Amino acid sequence: MNKVRWTFWVPLALFGAFIVLVGVQLFRPANDEVASAMIGKPLPEFDLRPASSTRPGLDTADLSDGTPKLLNIFASWCVPCAAEAPQLAELERAGANIVGVAVRDRPEDVAAFLSRYGNPYSRIGADDVSEVQLGIGSSGVPETFVVDGNGVITYQHIGDIRPEAVPLLLEKLREAGQ
Template sequence: MKRGLIVWLPLALGLALMAGLYLGLRKPEGHVIASRLVGQTLPEFTTRPVLPGQPPSASADFRDGRPRLLNIFASWCVPCRDEAEMLVRLKAQGVEIDGIAVHDDVDALTTFVAANGNPYRHLGIDEAGRAQMAFGSSGVPETFVIDGRGRILYQHIGAVTEDDGRKLIAMLEHAR
């Protein structure tokens, strides 16, 4: 009897493998790729200025003792338009937000902030996705919480909702 069971073992393992692969196929596609830089110092980056009088975002402006948000977005991105109102409200509550616009241009961004508000302290265009890659960001919108020493505390992936806004404010308070 014992020998009989062992003979069936490869078949059982094969069926288990197939069942696993089948379940894997049924799983919804899309894998959230979190940045590995959370907990580390923010990477060096610079951006190209967009609006006259508004400085471009750059890594050198962090580490000034003031925690703030870093929002990676684009004028062509629909969820970014959806979260803009929430970001403007965060700004009204005293939250500092620096913006990085990826694959964007000055005209489109000028129109975007005219229509959706400009919640940004600093705003710049990311040339060739260099800043986005340096952050390990895989899409827009994403929002990073940076503490006063320039350390990345948290990465929020997707549009910032009202609940997310409260969470981000709590983190910034805590980082102070």
């Protein structure tokens, strides 16, 4: 019987190994957000049609007119984008020039979104196939990029803008202007 007894511990040992393995894997990729490799590089060439009737569309030249800007990737179907609307409004009040890229969206949905949550954007381009979004190294919505006056990306904020992130973004915007 003694010989058999240790075999009863084998399942527990195997299970322990499993727990260790997945535990390690679970905590290792602690951050799924990936920083864009485009930081410090100029924007790719693009020319987007207007996403709503109230604002002009967006092309690369608009982003290299000498003024640093915030480039906000959003979509009307994305709940965190609605959550960051007050912070974008605050940034606009603080003097930031914000341009938007609406990802895979319909004009009427964008219009409804803007009328409900406010429109802090000076220009909004419609990115129907995620071309710009992918091109500037954004993997999700919302994301916000700081672009200097020469069209070079200097900073990337992943996820919705929480109130505590507003001063940081303003600071990065100021740095980009220097």
